[in-house]
Amino acid sequence: MVLYLVGLGLGDEKDITVKGLEVVKASDKVYLEFYTSLLGGSTSVERMEAFYGKKMILADREMVESGCEQMLEESRTQTISFLVVGDPFGATTHTDLVMRAKELKIPYQVIHNASIMNAIGCTGLQLYTFGQTISMVFFTETSKPDSWYDRVKLNRAAGLHTLVLLDIKVKEQTMENLLRGRPIYEPPRFMTVNQCVQQLLEIEELRGEGAYTKDTLCVGLSRVGQDTQQIISGRLEELLNVDFGAPLHSFIIAGDMHFHEQEFFDTFRVNSETKYLPVVASDDNDDN
Amino acid sequence: MVLYLVGLGLGDEKDITVKGLEVVKASDKVYLEFYTSLLGGSTSVERMEAFYGKKMILADREMVESGCEQMLEESRTQTISFLVVGDPFGATTHTDLVMRAKELKIPYQVIHNASIMNAIGCTGLQLYTFGQTISMVFFTETSKPDSWYDRVKLNRAAGLHTLVLLDIKVKEQTMENLLRGRPIYEPPRFMTVNQCVQQLLEIEELRGEGAYTKDTLCVGLSRVGQDTQQIISGRLEELLNVDFGAPLHSFIIAGDMHFHEQEFFDTFRVNSETKYLPVVASDDNDDN
Numbered sequence: 001m002v003l004y005l006v007g008l009g010l011g012d013e014k015d016i017t018v019k020g021l022e023v024v025k026a027s028d029k030v031y032l033e034f035y036t037s038l039l040g041g042s043t044s045v046e047r048m049e050a051f052y053g054k055k056m057i058l059a060d061r062e063m064v065e066s067g068c069e070q071m072l073e074e075s076r077t078q079t080i081s082f083l084v085v086g087d088p089f090g091a092t093t094h095t096d097l098v099m100r101a102k103e104l105k106i107p108y109q110v111i112h113n114a115s116i117m118n119a120i121g122c123t124g125l126q127l128y129t130f131g132q133t134i135s136m137v138f139f140t141e142t143s144k145p146d147s148w149y150d151r152v153k154l155n156r157a158a159g160l161h162t163l164v165l166l167d168i169k170v171k172e173q174t175m176e177n178l179l180r181g182r183p184i185y186e187p188p189r190f191m192t193v194n195q196c197v198q199q200l201l202e203i204e205e206l207r208g209e210g211a212y213t214k215d216t217l218c219v220g221l222s223r224v225g226q227d228t229q230q231i232i233s234g235r236l237e238e239l240l241n242v243d244f245g246a247p248l249h250s251f252i253i254a255g256d257m258h259f260h261e262q263e264f265f266d267t268f269r270v271n272s273e274t275k276y277l278p279v280v281a282s283d284d285n286d287d288n
Numbered sequence: 289m290v291l292y293l294v295g296l297g298l299g300d301e302k303d304i305t306v307k308g309l310e311v312v313k314a315s316d317k318v319y320l321e322f323y324t325s326l327l328g329g330s331t332s333v334e335r336m337e338a339f340y341g342k343k344m345i346l347a348d349r350e351m352v353e354s355g356c357e358q359m360l361e362e363s364r365t366q367t368i369s370f371l372v373v374g375d376p377f378g379a380t381t382h383t384d385l386v387m388r389a390k391e392l393k394i395p396y397q398v399i400h401n402a403s404i405m406n407a408i409g410c411t412g413l414q415l416y417t418f419g420q421t422i423s424m425v426f427f428t429e430t431s432k433p434d435s436w437y438d439r440v441k442l443n444r445a446a447g448l449h450t451l452v453l454l455d456i457k458v459k460e461q462t463m464e465n466l467l468r469g470r471p472i473y474e475p476p477r478f479m480t481v482n483q484c485v486q487q488l489l490e491i492e493e494l495r496g497e498g499a500y501t502k503d504t505l506c507v508g509l510s511r512v513g514q515d516t517q518q519i520i521s522g523r524l525e526e527l528l529n530v531d532f533g534a535p536l537h538s539f540i541i542a543g544d545m546h547f548h549e550q551e552f553f554d555t556f557r558v559n560s561e562t563k564y565l566p567v568v569a570s571d572d573n574d575d576n
Contacts, residue, residue, distance in 0.1 A: 009305060010400060017401070018309055019302040087402060089409025095552065099412070102555055110410055112298060112402035112513045113305075114375060117415050119400045121377025124387070127405050128421040132448055135416065151446075158442055160420055225400045260384065267390055 001028075003075035003101055005088035007113025010225030012043040013051045020111040024052050028078035031071055032056045033064060033085070033094070034170070056083070061171050064093050068100070075106045086115035116250055119224045120163055123231055123252060124264025131155030131255070133163045136196050138189070146203045152253060153211035159256035166191035166249050190247035193220035197240045200253075212236065212253055219252040219268065220244055234270035242270055289316075291363035291389055293376035295401025298513030300331040301339045308399040312340050316366035319359055320344045321352060321373070321382070322458070344371070349459050352381050356388070363394045374403035404538055407512045408451055411519055411540060412552025419443030419543070421451040424484050426477070434491045440541060441499035447544035454479035454537050478535035481508035485528045488541075500524065500541055507540040507556065508532055522558035530558055 004023045009015030016024070024030055030052065032045065049056055059068065059082070074080055088094050088110050101108045121127050132155060134148035148164075155162045169189040177184045197218075204212060214237035222230045222244040232242055236253075257265060292311045297303030304312070312318055318340065320333065337344055347356065347370070362368055376382050376398050389396045409415050420443060422436035436452075443450045457477040465472045485506075492500060502525040510518045510532040520530055524541075545553060 007402065011307070014307040014310070015305050015400075017297060017303050017305050019299065021306055022302070087406050087409060089406070089415070092414060092548070095409070095412050095414070096548065099548070099552055099555075110513075112303075112407045112410075114295065114400035114402055115406045115415075117406045118375050118377070118403045121375060121383070122398055122400075124383050126380060126383070127377070127403075128423065128453070131420055132418065132446070133416040154446055158420070158439075165416070225398075260380070260387070264383065264387055267387075 001075060001077060001079045001107070003072070003106055003108040004079070004081045004111060005094065005098065005108065006081050006083050006111045007087040007115070008083055008085050009113040010086060010116065010119055012226070013048045015113070015225065017111060017113060020113070021052070023109075023111060024054060024081050024083070026079060027054065027081040029071075029074060030054045030056045030081045030083065031059045031068075032083045034058045034060060064097070068097055072097075072100060072104055072106055075101070075108075076104075087113050087117075090115045090117070114225060116165070116224060116248075117163070120221065120250065120252060122224065122229075123219050123221065123233075123268070125161050125219070125252060125254065125261050126258070129159075129161055129255065129258070129261070130163055131158060131160030133165060135165045135167070136191060136199060136251070137167045138169065138191060138195070139199055139202070144199075144203070146207070149203055149207055149209075149211055153209060156211055156216075156253070156255055161255045162253040164196060164251040164253065166193075166196055166251060168248070191249065192247075193222070193242065193244045193249045193251055194240055196249070196251045197236060200236065201240070217254040217257070217265065219254065219265070221250045221252070222246070223248065224250060231268045232270050233265050233268040238270050289363065289365060289367045289395070291360070291394055291396040292367070292369045292399060293382065293386065293396065294369050294371050294399045295375040295403070296371055296373050297401040298374060298404065298407055300514070301336045303401070303513065305399060305401060308401070309340070311397075311399060312342060312369050312371070314367060315342065315369040317359075317362060318342045318344045318369045318371065319347045319356075320371045322346045322348060352385070356385055360385075360388060360392055360394055363389070363396075364392075375401050375405075378403045378405070402513060404453070404512060404536075405451070408509065408538065408540065410512065410517075411507050411509065411521075411556070413449050413507070413540065413542065413549050414546070417447075417449055417543065417546070417549070419446060419448030419450055421453060423453045423455070424479060424487060424539070425455045426457065426479060426483070427487055427490070432487075432491070434495070437491055437495055437497075437499055441497060444499055444504075444541070444543055449543045450541040452484060452539040452541065454481075454484055454539060456536070479537065480535075481510070481530065481532045481537045481539055482528055484537070484539045485524060488524065489528070505542040505545070505553065507542065507553070509538045509540070510534070511536065512538060519556045520558050521553050521556040526558050 006020040132151050134151050152162050171185045215235045218236050219233045220239045230244055294308040420439050422439050440450050459473045503523045506524050507521045508527050
């Protein structure tokens with residue numbers, strides 16, 4: 001029959017589109033992808049099931065990364081919905097799933113929705129003045145991946161903003177449990193804006209190439225698209241100890257700001273006493 | 289009371305979110321922004337009004353650019369919805385509207401939705417491997433703005449994909465009608481993929497800096513998120529004469545493709561006989 005990939009957007013169970021809801025209600029089976037992101041605030045699986053009038057099967061990392069073979073097989077004869085927080089193409093694994101459906105000649109349809117990649121427009125920073133997005137993973141004692149540093153440097157040199165996606169660890173195993181084959185999982189972890197700022201400062205200290213400084217203007221965001229959304233802007237080091245509350249958090253390292261962007265940015269300042277740093281107004285807007 | 293900015297997504301009247309629909313139904317007045325984008329395929333204002341159970345006021349360019357003073361004033365005492373195709377923060381003018389609401393201390397809430405900026409994930413190209421987005425405007429005899437060229441060059445040098453947003457002209461006046469103050473408007477115009485390709489080739493011919501060539505791999509898209517969506521990939525010059533049908537069209541100039549991206553790209557090739565050009569597989573994925 002058909003495989004529907006349905007975006008749930010960023011908030012609660014009512015951020016699904018009307019079309020998406022119709023598809024879910026008409027499906028024989030409904031899967032919920034549950035490890036690359038997180039449902040918004042007060043939403044729970046139970047609330048979603050009550051609202052959709054459907055039981056959901058939780059698709060965890062193992063199921064998705066092993067290719068969802070059973071789900072694809074079922075899609076040959078049944079109507080299947082695969083629900084994804086945000087937009088269905090937000091994570092590489094879902095693109096792989098579509099590729100598998102194409103190979104197996106299983107009809108599929110995508111119901112798009114908002115994702116963090118476009119919802120950050122709520123900061124007033126224009127989406128077309130963003131450069132490449134980077135991902136920040138949790139540092140450990142032995143591993144501090146910093147290949148994102150060069151991308152930030154490139155973006156900033158071109159005057160562009162950088163969206164930083166913060167690490168999510170869901171259903172992770174300790175090395176010991178993994179080696180012993182014990183299906184015991186750690187509680188979910190979500191990187192905070194504060195941890196991100198700390199890691200940014202740590203790597204600038206190490207690399208010292210001036211991709212950014214502790215005075216670089218930045219924006220911390222939490223729970224974008226939800227009722228409790230927070231947006232706080234300031235100098236990088238000013239955001240080190242600001243409490244952004246419950247997950248998910250995101251971060252933006254600003255590039256050069258246009259006058260209108262700066263004006264909007266200032267409405268979110270952590271400390272209105274803070275002196276505004278000089279910014280470069282872009283005069284290159286003839287075709288944007 | 290409150291001003292709601294409601295994203296309509298990319299398809300038809302059912303791509304509004306459930307939350308957005310509730311807000312519209314509960315509004316005293318509903319405005320529809322009607323000049324920076326276009327409703328999907330079979331949708332019409334009448335269909336939307338029937339589905340929402342509300343009359344809509346069409347907000348044209350003059351109204352939005354002049355600051356929507358009346359609408360903001362109404363938002364003090366009434367519940368007002370301002371509907372925008374895609375996501376509310378897709379266009380600069382809407383960000384300005386939010387800024388005005390902030391200044392006037394009028395409560396506002398944003399209901400996010402899909403926009404072309406994230407829906408292009410449907411090409412299989414990963415959103416975090418895109419550089420800065422550019423806009424391509426209609427060239428005239430006397431004006432051929434090409435400041436986007438440097439951005440494409442920068443993106444391509446960094447191995448990044450470039451999303452090209454294609455020009456839309458709605459409610460434009462001829463110079464003569466403008467000068468004579470006659471409220472006569474030209475029919476809407478939408479740039480096609482073919483016109484975009486032609487202008488890209490023209491500017492590369494002029495500049496000759498090799499930001500891209502006629503063999504650079506590209507993707508043309510039309511009606512993204514709608515039932516009749518088309519995605520066709522190929523070398524730049526191969527797409528010059530491919531018919532992408534009704535608007536809206538979008539375009540992507542590919543950067544270096546990861547193996548998985550290339551595999552997906554190939555499923556959309558305009559001519560499966562075409563020899564695949566060598567591409568650089570990224571080995572820089574430790575933290576993405």
